[in-house]
Amino acid sequence: MPADRLRAVGQVAGTAEGPVVRLAEPVSFWGGVDREGTVSDVRHPDRGVSLAGRVLVMTSGRGSSSSSSVLAELIHAGVGPSAIVTSAPDAILVLGALVPALLHGVVVPVVVLPPEDLDRLSTGSRVRVVAQAEGRDLTCEAWVDILT
Numbered sequence: 001m002p003a004d005r006l007r008a009v010g011q012v013a014g015t016a017e018g019p020v021v022r023l024a025e026p027v028s029f030w031g032g033v034d035r036e037g038t039v040s041d042v043r044h045p046d047r048g049v050s051l052a053g054r055v056l057v058m059t060s061g062r063g064s065s066s067s068s069s070v071l072a073e074l075i076h077a078g079v080g081p082s083a084i085v086t087s088a089p090d091a092i093l094v095l096g097a098l099v100p101a102l103l104h105g106v107v108v109p110v111v112v113l114p115p116e117d118l119d120r121l122s123t124g125s126r127v128r129v130v131a132q133a134e135g136r137d138l139t140c141e142a143w144v145d146i147l148t
Contacts, residue, residue, distance in 0.1 A: 004120075004145060004147075005143050005144070005145050005146075006113055006117040006120065006143060006144045006146070007113075007117075007142075007143055008085070008111040008117075008129075008143055008144055009089075009112045009139050009142060010109065010110070010111050010132065010133065010140035010141060011089060011093075011094045011110040011111065011112060011131070011139060011140075012094055012097040012098055012101065012107075012108065012109055012131065013107075013109060013131045013133035013140055014083070014101070014107035014108060014109035014129075014131055015109060015128070015129065015130045016055065016082040016083035016107075016108065016128070017055075017082070017126070017127070017128040017129070017147070018054055018055050018083070018126065018127070019054050019055065019123075019124060019125070019126050020054065020055045020057050020121050020124065020125045020126070020127055021046075021050070021051055021054040021056055021057065021081075021123055022057040022058070022121055022122055022123045023039070023044075023046050023056070023057070023058040024045040024046055025044065025045060025058070025059075025062075026058050026059060026060050026062035027039055027041065027044055027046070027058065027062060028041070028061075028062045028064060028067050029067035029070040029071045029074070029096065030066040030067045032044060032062070033051065033070065033074065035074075035077070035079070036050070036052065036079055037050055037052035037074050037079035037080055037081075038050045038052075039051065051074075051080065051081045052074075052079040052080065052081070053079075053081075053082050054081055054082060055081065055082055055083045055084075055085060055121075055127050055129060056084045056085070057085045057086075057118065057121045058085075058086055059087050059088065059115070059118065060087065060088040060090055061093045063092060065092055067092050067093075067096065068093070068095040068096035069096070069099075070096070071093065071096025071097065072096045072097075072100050075096070075097065075100040075106055075108050076100045076103075076104050076106060078106075080100075080108060081108060082108060083109045083111070083129035084097065084108065084109070084110045084111075085110075085111050085113055085118065085121065085127075085129060085144060086110075086111075086112055086113075086118070087112065087113055087114065087115040087118040088112065089112055093110055094110055097109075097110045109129050109130070109131040109142070110131070111129055111142040111143075111144065113144060117144075120146065121144070125146060125147075125148055126146075127144050127145060127146055127147055128145040128147060129142070129143075129144050130143055130144075130145070
């Protein structure tokens with residue numbers, strides 16, 4: 001096991017690796033992220049930041065419930081995040097990641113880290129996110145390896 005392996009709780013199974021984009025505050029995919037996967041909310045401190053192909057790290061999701069459909073479309077179009085890491089479970093993010101996995105085979109793992117471990121992830125670092133599902137459990141074993 002790598003020295004920088006952070007134990008997590010998996011909510012959507014899968015494996016992804018990529019650069020971290022750590023948002024200063026949660027973003028709503030409904031009206032807060034454009035069709036290219038870029039934060040577009042004029043009031044968001046990370047406006048203009050691309051989420052496409054990156055491991056999205058934020059403390060939690062931010063509604064509305066329509067965010068799940070926007071996230072699903074971004075993932076299906078190939079411009080969504082490669083993984084999502086939060087410090088609080090979020091059903092909207094889980095649904096948004098599950099739909100493209102079930103309908104199109106496009107997997108974006110979603111995991112929850114304790115807040116103190118989430119704070120170890122910063123924009124620009126590279127991580128591997130792994131969530132391993134077994135059976136019909138609603139959550140699964142997961143971890144985040146800090147690679148750089």
